[in-house]
Amino acid sequence: MLMFVGLRTKNSALKKVENKMKFQGTQDYVATDDLTIAVNAAVTLERPLLVKGEPGTGKTELARQVSAALGLPMIEWNIKSTTRAQQGLYEYDAVSRLRDSQLGEERVHDVKNYIRKGKLWQAFEAEGKTVLLIDEIDKADIEFPNDLLQELDKMEFFVYETGETIKAENRPIVIITSNNEKELPDAFLRRCFFHYIQFPEMDTLRKIVEVHHPGIKESLLTTALTQFYEIREQQGLKKKPSTSEVLDWLKLLLAEDMDAADLKKDGKSALPKLHGALLKNEQDVHLFERLAFMARAQK
Missing domain, CATH: 1.10.8 (Helicase, Ruva Protein; domain 3)
Structure with missing residues (x-):
């Protein structure tokens, strides 16, 4: 009987958490029913939400409003044509380390001093849940989405220079926007919950x-x-x-x-x-x- 009461209490607590994570739009953002359903479905499934639509229909702003509505910090990764997937994980500054070794700097002995954390790393190591915006993914090279498949799916990656695995303590809410400038790979699409923002009536x-x-x-x-x-x-x-x-x-x-x-x-x-x-x-x-x-x- 005590076990049953404990289970009921636990389920009740989980339900409260789930209700708290429901997105219903905000005073500053008019969200249609189908958009709120898409956001909440992605949160429930713990899948990235891929949002497409005409430029200027509020795709980027959606992530900011989800962050505000749910009371979560937001990490924003703005994609450019030159952006590489590795930059979202981390970058190893070998040039600075070489220069410091020539100057006899003490910090050269710890490789971690030359690791620059990317936006995904920041989201993965955050103390609580975050909203991670990957903005305009279609600007990057066609291989860019494929290079993030495992990281977004398993929410972890390996740092070769230090031999450590970075795993998300709290799985972030990932919102990915696209202006439909190029087709995204099927393998990437399969891992996302998709929503197209229709132009408003x-x-x-x-x-x-x-x-x-x-x-x-x-x-x-x-x-x-x-x-x-x-x-x-x-x-x-x-x-x-x-x-x-x-x-x-x-x-x-x-x-x-x-x-x-x-x-x-x-x-x-x-x-x-x-x-x-x-x-x-x-x-x-x-x-x-x-x-x-x-x-x-x-x-």
């Missing part, structure tokens, strides 16, 4: 705007978002404006004290007011200029 985007620009006039918001979606749906557009860009655009409109009437098109141009916040290349600007020219020619 009008109602969701309204909620996002309200978080960043509380109290914005309904007439201005409706007119601005209508124009914004018309731009996104325009055939031939090279780069569709994103969530972050519409927020910048609205910030400019508010700074200029514009209202819905100011956004009304005059027929001379198909370009919206302050279009530089939305259209980011000359090809798209020329597209809307041609549309305006064709519209005037038909009158």
Whole structure:
């Protein structure tokens, strides 16, 4: 009977921990139901969460908000085209050790003085659970994800210079983002929980705007978002404006004290007011200029 009570108490404690680790979004981040389900599924499975979506849809910010919502520290690893997987584990500075040996430095006798810990090592040795963000993994070489397979799966790696194995005391919540610039290996995908962030519908985007620009006039918001979606749906557009860009655009409109009437098109141009916040290349600007020219020619 005592054993049963003890088991029940233990299960109750585990349940409290699980409930505490549930992500429901934050006041500063509007998370859709399918996104919160994906985050919590990855946490439960203890698998990396691979998040894809258009640039500017809040993939990187998701990791920061998960960190804030769950009260966990975050370690951020920003990937570049030159980044190697080994850098996430550690780097051995042989050049500094050679120089110190020539100078007769005492520290040269301990190889650990020349080991630089990477982001994965930092996450693995953290005192508690952390959120580890591997940002824009598709920027790196195609072999980069494959080189991290075992480390992300087993949550451990071997340091050859010191002969020690670094193993995660507390398995971090790993969030990996990709802009879909290149295909990721199947073996890597198999080890992840995948979620694609769809571009928000009008109602969701309204909620996002309200978080960043509380109290914005309904007439201005409706007119601005209508124009914004018309731009996104325009055939031939090279780069569709994103969530972050519409927020910048609205910030400019508010700074200029514009209202819905100011956004009304005059027929001379198909370009919206302050279009530089939305259209980011000359090809798209020329597209809307041609549309305006064709519209005037038909009158």
